Amino acid sequence: MSAEPRVGIHPSQASLAAAVAARLITRLVDVQSELGTATVVLTGGSIGTAALQAVAESPAHRAVDWSRVHFWWGDERFLPADDPDRNAVQARSALLEHIPVDPRKVHEFGSTDDFPDQDAAAEDYARQLAEVASAEGTEGVGAGEQDPRLPRFDVLLLGVGPDAHIASLFPELGGIRTRGSTTVGVADAPKPPPQRVSLTLEAINSAQEVWLTVSGSDKAGAVGLALAGAGHVQVPAAGARGRLRTLWLVDQDAAEQLPGRLITSDDDADD
Numbered sequence: 001m002s003a004e005p006r007v008g009i010h011p012s013q014a015s016l017a018a019a020v021a022a023r024l025i026t027r028l029v030d031v032q033s034e035l036g037t038a039t040v041v042l043t044g045g046s047i048g049t050a051a052l053q054a055v056a057e058s059p060a061h062r063a064v065d066w067s068r069v070h071f072w073w074g075d076e077r078f079l080p081a082d083d084p085d086r087n088a089v090q091a092r093s094a095l096l097e098h099i100p101v102d103p104r105k106v107h108e109f110g111s112t113d114d115f116p117d118q119d120a121a122a123e124d125y126a127r128q129l130a131e132v133a134s135a136e137g138t139e140g141v142g143a144g145e146q147d148p149r150l151p152r153f154d155v156l157l158l159g160v161g162p163d164a165h166i167a168s169l170f171p172e173l174g175g176i177r178t179r180g181s182t183t184v185g186v187a188d189a190p191k192p193p194p195q196r197v198s199l200t201l202e203a204i205n206s207a208q209e210v211w212l213t214v215s216g217s218d219k220a221g222a223v224g225l226a227l228a229g230a231g232h233v234q235v236p237a238a239g240a241r242g243r244l245r246t247l248w249l250v251d252q253d254a255a256e257q258l259p260g261r262l263i264t265s266d267d268d269a270d271d
């Protein structure tokens with residue numbers, strides 16, 4: 001089971017980041033009231049980081065019990081643990097250092113400090129995912145049968161590159177074609193640094209809700225192609241689907257080449 005994409009358009013990058021933050025807070029509160037613990041998968045990139053900063057700045061974030069939120073990442077740059085280009089380092093300074101997280105629930109990808117290469121870091125992340133999944137069991141799972149190798153992802157955030165990559169799954173490369181594993185090491189990413197680790201498309205698509213957050217006219221072609229139904233090997237963003245909801249949250253500039261039938265305001269994105 002997977003959900004057809006819905007699109008919400010925002011006037012500017014700042015209003016998009018604020019809207020993603022407000023949605024995320026609301027979703028986490030809702031999941032916590034139903035299940036106790038909630039799980040979010042974070043993304044790197046400009047809008048992903050701006051949204052985390054907007055969560056930190058929103059007084060509403062106090063409604064979330066952050067000690068009962070699990071944080072995972074969709075991908076990571078394979079660099080030293082404290083490198084400022086790591087998605088996790090950026091997420092820490094944008095949000096995680098400002099809220100009372102439980103450090104045992106913050107699951108960063110391994111770094112060059114601890115692993116000889118990106119494949120070893122990817123294997124370790126798959127092991128961590130499976131371990132948390134087995135501790136979680138199948139209680140309170142949402143739409144569809146839960147993959148035993150993966151915890152329940154309530155919201156999975158993705159950025160989209162101008163080439164339509166998501167996480168570190170780039171067009172036509174090995175990562176986007178990977179089947180049968182939940183994570184993958186990437187050796188040849190066209191966006192620096194070349195060495196990265198990523199969830200696979202099958203892991204991404206196990207999420208209850210997938211939100212693709214996109215800003216800027218350099219992404220308009222990628223958004224247009226993905227929503228016009230392109231194939232996921234050429235246009236990885238086209239393949240991202242949540243089980244319950246697939247939301248494209250974009251700003252006006254990124255929406256320039258959207259197929260007309262998909263143009264709605266953000267208020268309609270949930271209909």
Ligand SMILES: O=C(O)[C@H](O)[C@@H](O)[C@H](O)[C@H](O)COP(=O)(O)O
Pocket residue numbers: 043044045046047048075076077087158159160161162165166167168191
């Ligand atoms: O490591 C990364 O770079 C990201 O995880 C990547 O998938 C990112 O989200 C997109 O490239 C969009 O990035 P921007 O919003 O900065 O263009």
